[in-house]
Amino acid sequence: MAKTNSFNRFDVVSDDSDHSYLSSKKSGAHRFSNSGSEVFKKIMKEWRILEQNLPESIYVRVYEKRIDLLRAVIVGAAGTPYHDGLFFFDISLPPDYPNHPPDIHYRSFGLRLNPNLYASGRVCLSLINTWEGRKCEKWNPKQSTLLQVLLSIQALVLNEKPFFNEPGSDFFGRALVEKKSQAYNENAFALTCQTTIYLIRKPPKNFEIFVKGHFSERAHAILRACNVYVNGRARVGYYSIDGSCSSPPIARVSDKFKNWIQKLYPQLVKEFGIAGASLGTYVEQLNIHESSEKQQETDQKKKGIFKSITKRIKQALGLKKSDQNGNEAIKAHKEKRLNKGSSG
Incomplete structure (x- = not known):
């Protein structure tokens, strides 16, 4: 199995057949054929910026015949409920780019795991003018770049407390807000696990090797996190790949979350095995030491x-x-x- 560190962070590919915007009416493909046009020059500049500045957690593929299309994947960061997950985005550049921001579609598999990422694939972000924000946060044709868009999604959307991305989240009292935030993190982690299963079964084109390699490497960390969370040894989102926890040793989780992870766990084990992970002693049965939230209260x-x-x-x-x-x-x-x- 190829390691993810051997997978180029930026590359030009030919197969665009499963891209979300391939047949979009907004496509400006016919206008990009002129290599002397200003739009063509701007896109080539964007390619160079991406190739030279992408962080280790973001990978991009562009298309040789459709330079108006891109595909990016962001690796979920440690310290968030999205840790070790993969999040794919299809991007389309308008005919008058950069006068207008890019269109972005999140490959959601019909799941809503973040207030800014809809099940339909819609991405709400100030920088691409799909969400409200101050003028300095909106798309600026003279300054804004695709790299900034991807970094904003990583930092502002896939963050440690996504509940606070929800409009009006500060309406509730502090104690209730924290409780709702924790519940949202449980939901986000479970849906990230569900997304992982779907991605292994049907990885996006040009990322097949990367998806299998990534989850082959991260399988142990994800399965350990499942065990740690359901047993209340760390708050959801705070388990890191090195096995350390940055939250209190006892963190209560809901029975709904435990039951959900119990159902997903054997599927994860199966798919990780298919991806090539060496699971060793991991079995399809999740080991829950504390039976329920009521048991913790009794203790x-x-x-x-x-x-x-x-x-x-x-x-x-x-x-x-x-x-x-x-x-x-x-x-x-x-x-x-x-x-x-x-x-x-």
Whole structure:
């Protein structure tokens, strides 16, 4: 299995047959044939920027016959509920590019795992004028680039607390907001796992080797994360590939999430095996140590009862000690008076 580090971050390919914008009426393919046009020159400049500046977590393919089309994949970052996942975006440049921003379609498989990424594939982002924002956040024909768009999706959309991307998320009280944010992270992680299964089964063209190589390498980390999360050893989104956790050791998760991951886990194991991952001791059964959220509450109550009993015992022992000291003091006082009387 080819390693992902041998997969070029930028490359020109020929097969565009499954691109979302291949037959789009907005396509300006016929206008890009003139290599002397300003649009052609701008696109070639964009290619150079991407080739020279893409980070390790973003990969792009452009097409030799359709230079108005691109495909990009973003690797989910550590510290987010999207960690180790892959997120594909098909891009189309308008005929008057860069006077208008690119059109972007998220390959969602019908799943909604982020407020800015719709199940229909719509991407809401200020930089491409599909979401509200200040003027400085909107597309600027003189300054904005495709690289900026991809970096914005990675940093602003696929972030550590996607719930706060939702309009009006700050309407609720702080405690309720955090609870809703945690629930959204659970949902986002589970849907990322579901997306992983779909991607292995049907990877986008020109990324087949990359998809299999990526999930072959990350299989252990994803399966470990499933175990860690359902057993409450880390808050969803905070498990890193090196096995460390950046959240409190106990993090309560919903029964809905546990049941969801239980169903997805054997499918993940199967697909990772097909992708070429060496799974070793991993089996298709998810090992849940704590049965439910109610069990955690019961454990907390038992702990409280134990503390209460311990406190009472200490108080009782302290009282006995106090009584013993008091009796000894009275006895000493009586002896002192007797001695004083005999000496008079």
